[in-house]
Structure formats: C-alpha cells, structure tokens
Amino acid sequence: MDETALFKEKLAANGGSSAAKCFQCGTCSLKCPSANMRTSLRPAHLMRASLLGLRDEAMDGDAMWQCTTCYTCVEWCPCNVQVVDVIAALRNIAVSEGNLYGNHKKVAESLIKSGHTVDNNDRIRALRKDLGLREDPDTVIGGGSPKADFDKVLKLTGFDKLVGQ
Amino acid sequence: MKRYAFFLGCIAPLRYPGIEKSTREVFKALGVELVDLEGASCCPAPGVIKSFSKAAWLAAAARNLALAEKAGLDVMTICNGCYGSLFDAAHELREDEGLLREANEILAEIGLSYSGNTKVRHFADVLYRDVGIDKIKEAVKKPAAYEVAAFYGCHFLKPSLLKQLDDSENPRILDDLIEAVGASSALRKKKARTMCCGAGGGLRSQFGETAKKFTEANIEIMKGSGAEMIVDVCPFCHLQFDTSQSADGSGLPVLHLSQLYGLAMGMDAGSLGLSAHATPVKL
Numbered sequence: 001m002d003e004t005a006l007f008k009e010k011l012a013a014n015g016g017s018s019a020a021k022c023f024q025c026g027t028c029s030l031k032c033p034s035a036n037m038r039t040s041l042r043p044a045h046l047m048r049a050s051l052l053g054l055r056d057e058a059m060d061g062d063a064m065w066q067c068t069t070c071y072t073c074v075e076w077c078p079c080n081v082q083v084v085d086v087i088a089a090l091r092n093i094a095v096s097e098g099n100l101y102g103n104h105k106k107v108a109e110s111l112i113k114s115g116h117t118v119d120n121n122d123r124i125r126a127l128r129k130d131l132g133l134r135e136d137p138d139t140v141i142g143g144g145s146p147k148a149d150f151d152k153v154l155k156l157t158g159f160d161k162l163v164g165q
Numbered sequence: 166m167k168r169y170a171f172f173l174g175c176i177a178p179l180r181y182p183g184i185e186k187s188t189r190e191v192f193k194a195l196g197v198e199l200v201d202l203e204g205a206s207c208c209p210a211p212g213v214i215k216s217f218s219k220a221a222w223l224a225a226a227a228r229n230l231a232l233a234e235k236a237g238l239d240v241m242t243i244c245n246g247c248y249g250s251l252f253d254a255a256h257e258l259r260e261d262e263g264l265l266r267e268a269n270e271i272l273a274e275i276g277l278s279y280s281g282n283t284k285v286r287h288f289a290d291v292l293y294r295d296v297g298i299d300k301i302k303e304a305v306k307k308p309a310a311y312e313v314a315a316f317y318g319c320h321f322l323k324p325s326l327l328k329q330l331d332d333s334e335n336p337r338i339l340d341d342l343i344e345a346v347g348a349s350s351a352l353r354k355k356k357a358r359t360m361c362c363g364a365g366g367g368l369r370s371q372f373g374e375t376a377k378k379f380t381e382a383n384i385e386i387m388k389g390s391g392a393e394m395i396v397d398v399c400p401f402c403h404l405q406f407d408t409s410q411s412a413d414g415s416g417l418p419v420l421h422l423s424q425l426y427g428l429a430m431g432m433d434a435g436s437l438g439l440s441a442h443a444t445p446v447k448l
Contacts, residue, residue: 015219033360034368037378066375068368069211069249070361071323075333080326091216100217103370107213115206116175117213124179124441131186131438137178138203146204149275153228156271159221 004053011050016089018082019050028073028083034066041066043073043083050086064090065101095162108163115140115150167295169241169286170233171199172251175207176400177243177421183438184400187427188243188288194304194430195296200238205229208242208250211320212366215250220267226254227268231279239284241291243423245399246365249320251285256327287321289398289422290330293338301345306431308347313425314392314417315339315350316383316406318399319361342422343396346429351392359383364405380409387417394418394446396425410444418446 001009011019028043029035035042040063049058058064064087073083094100100108107117114120116139125135140147154160177184192199206225209215215222229251233240242248258265259281269278292301317339325333340350352359363369363379384406387395395417397403403421410416420428424437428448439446 033363033379034375037375037382039372039375065367066372068319068361068363068365068376068379070319070365071333072319072361074324074326084324088215088219092219095217101367101371104213104216104367107210107367107370108217111207111209111214116179117207117210118175118179120179124182127438127441128178128182131182131436133178133182133186137173137185138201139173139178140204140206141179146206149204149277150206150225150228152275153224153271154221156274157218157221157224159218162218162221 003055007055007058008053010093011086011089014089014092016050016086018080019047019086021079022047022051022081023079024048025078027076027078031072031076033070033072034068039066043067043087046087046090047081047083050090058090059094064094105163108159112154112160112163115147166196166198168198168200168238169291170202170236170238172202172205172208172229172240172242172247174242174244174247174400175210176404180404181400181421181438181441183441184243184403184421184423187421187423187432187437190432191423191426191430195300197291197296199241200236202229202232202236202240205232208247211246211250211253213370216367222250223254223257223264224268224271226251227258227272227279228275228277230255230258230283231272231277234279234283235277239286241286241288243288243421244401245287245318245320246401248285248287252328255281255283255285287330287398289321289339289342292342298341298345301342305346305429307429309425309429311348312351312391312393313343313348314352314359314387314390314395315343316359316362316395316397316402318397318402319365321398339398339422343425346426348396348425351390352387355390357386357390359386362402362405364401369405376405377409380405384410384417392417394420396420396422398422406444408443412443412445414445416444418442418444420446
C-alpha cells in the first residue's frame with residue numbers, strides 16, 4: 001500500500017473517513033471563525049490533504065490545533081463532511097506520534113489524577129459549603145471505588161501511556 | 166414528576182458552584198427531580214480529551230452513560246461541552262454495534278454494561294420542552310428585568326442535524342427562555358449575531374490569546390446591542406467570558422441561565438455563588 005492510502009486508512013480508523021466526500025468548495029474556510037481570526041487553520045486545506053492522503057500537508061504546523069470545535073463548518077458543508085471529526089482524527093494521529101502541547105498534556109494529566117479537567121481547591125470548597133453543597137461533589141473526585149473504576153477504564157484504553165504517565 | 170440524572174461536569178461544581186446550586190433550586194421550584202449521578206467523571210471534555218484519544222473519550226463517556234442507565238434515568242447536563250460530548254458518545258454507541266461491543270468489553274471489567282438507550286438532554290432544552298414557557302412564567306416571583314445578551318455557545322445546538330433542537334443560524338430557544346422570566350433579548354432586538362466564545366477545542370488552555378480574540382469580538386457585538394449582562398448555558402463559555410474581561414467594572418457581568426432563573430424565582434443574590442465571578446456582578 002502506498003503512503004497516501006496508508007494515511008487515509010489511519011484517518012478512517014480514527015473517525016475521519018468523511019473527508020473523502022469533500023469537493024473543495026471552501027465554504028468551511030469561509031465560515032470558520034478561527035480562520036477569520038487569521039489563525040493558520042483553513043479547514044478546506046485540511047480536508048483536501050485528508051481526502052488525498054497527503055500526510056505531510058495535513059500534519060504540518062499547528063493548523064489542526066486552532067479549531068475550537070464550533071461546528072460552523074459542519075453546519076454549512078454541502079457534502080455533510082464531518083469536518084470536526086476529521087480534525088479530531090488528525091489530532092489523535094499527532095498525539096499518538098508524541099506531538100502534544102504542554103498545556104493540553106496538563107489537562108489530560110488532571111483527568112487522570114482527579115477524573116475532572118480541573119481539580120477542587122480550598123476557595124471553592126469554602127464557597128460550596130457556604131452554598132449548602134457538599135465540599136467535594138459526589139463524583140469520582142471523592143476517590144474510592146468510583147475513581148478506581150474510572151482509572152481502570154482509562155488504563156484499558158492506554159490513555160495513561162499516551163499521556164506519558 | 167419528571168426525573169433526570171444530574172450530570173455535573175467539571176467547571177460548574179469546581180469553579181462556579183453557584184451554577185450547581187441555582188440549578189438544584191430552580192428545578193426543585195419547577196417540580197423536576199434531579200437525581201445525583203454518584204461516581205460520574207468528566208464527560209470527558211470534547212476538546213482536549215477527544216483530541217488525544219477517541220477510544221479513551223468514548224470509554225469514559227460510556228461509563229457515565231452506563232451509570233445513568235443503571236439508575237434508569239436520562240441524563241441532564243448544565244454544560245454545552247458535557248452535552249456535546251455525552252450526546253455524541255450516546256449517538257455513536259447507538260449507531261455503531263462494533264463501538265458498543267468494544268465499550269461493553271471495557272465496562273464489563275468494572276461490573277457495568279450499557280445497552281445504548283440513555284438519552285442525553287441539555288438543561289435549557291428540558292426547560293423549554295419538558296417544563297414549558299407557561300409553567301416557567303408561573304414560577305417567576307421577581308421578574309429579571311435586564312437587557313440580556315443570550316449566548317447559545319456551540320455544542321447546545323450544533324451539529325443541528327443530530328441535535329434537532331433549533332435553527333442554529335437563527336435560534337430562538339434561549340431568547341424565549343430569558344424573556345419568559347422578564348428579561349429582554351438585546352441581541353434579538355438588534356438582529357445581532359454572536360459566534361463561538363473561543364474557549365473550546367483546547368484553544369483556551371494552549372492558545373489563550375487567540376481564544377481571547379473570539380471573546381472580545383463577541384463582547385463588542387453584545388455591548389453594541391445595548392446588553393447589560395451575558396446569559397450563557399455553558400460553564401465553559403461562562404468561564405471564558407468571566408475571566409477575559411477587565412475586573413474594573415467595565416465588563417459585562419456573566420450569569421448562567423440557572424442563575425438568572427434562580428434570581429427570578431426568588432433566590433437571593435447571596436446564594437448564586439457570585440463571589441466566584443471575576444467580572445463583578447451587581448444586581
């Protein structure tokens with residue numbers, strides 16, 4: 001299998017197969033608020049590279065990381081390309097190759113540590129108490145068997161290794 | 166009485182607990198029972214976690230959905246991010262037998278299973294469709310007579326082909342909901358449109374300056390419409406607007422819809438948790 005076919009297969013395995021339906025009208029780039037803020041993201045470029053299996057072009061720079069997942073592109077796409085899913089697939093591939101940003105890694109580490117993307121703190125505990133709420137919500141943040149179960153689920157998907165823990 | 170599994174998420178309980186408190190009070194006043202989903206986790210976040218690993222995202226979401234299914238309840242979220250994430254996960258698990266089988270192989274290791282039937286609801290949709298505008302109007306004790314910029318965010322209505330709640334380009338649900346408690350929709354009157362708050366997809370954490378450009382563009386549109394406060398339906402948009410403005414009193418105060426409703430339904434301002442807000446809220 002040649003390189004482009006391999007990359008297309010990898011994208012499809014990560015949920016990005018709908019790029020193949022793109023006919024390059026460019027509406028997504030026109031409507032994209034991130035593109036309009038002059039970031040490096042032009043969704044139509046990423047869709048073109050993805051549908052043709054042009055790995056270097058798709059993975060180049062930080063374009064894929066400038067998407068807020070607002071779905072404006074998906075709303076306007078005349079071909080029903082799941083642009084946000086294609087971008088998520090590109091990101092999954094990047095991370096699996098060890099390309100992750102420090103601050104994103106911190107969010108992932110927080111998920112592993114507490115089961116939430118942010119942890120509780122003393123100021124919030126005091127406010128929760130004032131409001132008549134439990135100081136820690138009764139989620140996995142309380143530890144015990146729910147947290148152990150949650151940890152097991154993440155481990156079974158290899159998330160800890162992916163994040164480098 | 167209608168009952169839902171109350172999905173807390175992360176930012177509401179751990180950064181703006183007033184949103185959690187207001188939601189509990191408002192739904193109690195409206196006769197909807199919220200059952201705590203004990204042992205739930207992050208949804209997990211669609212931006213960073215789904216970007217890292219779709220497999221980990223889906224497995225952890227499946228665990229949350231399975232907990233609700235075990236309780237025999239549909240899920241209600243108070244956050245667009247949680248709604249988007251859990252709704253997408255529930256959709257994928259319902260439509261793709263292979264993914265459901267893989268999720269169940271993992272869930273079996275912790276003594277859970279998931280049949281794929283949990284429905285995921287956004288609290289604003291529950292208010293609009295299940296409670297209804299008439300009943301909301303009846304519950305108002307003190308009309309919230311403010312000029313409000315109704316901010317929908319993204320994952321509440323989009324992708325609209327799947328969500329099927331409202332026209333994402335010209336929505337009305339949230340405008341109608343704020344007007345039901347006596348507020349006026351500043352953006353609707355001026356036919357002004359906002360866009361994404363800028364926080365999602367990992368932009369806030371890694372590319373904060375870019376995220377702030379989105380936020381500032383929105384604030385300019387809102388101020389231009391004559392709005393005196395922002396009302397959101399997502400703690401992550403809430404965090405982005407609240408922490409991206411000047412704290413010198415020139416910023417637009419930010420309330421979650423549950424806080425506006427709490428105020429209108431007789432909660433005193435002291436129990437809305439406003440001390441957690443960076444942009445001062447004077448009511």
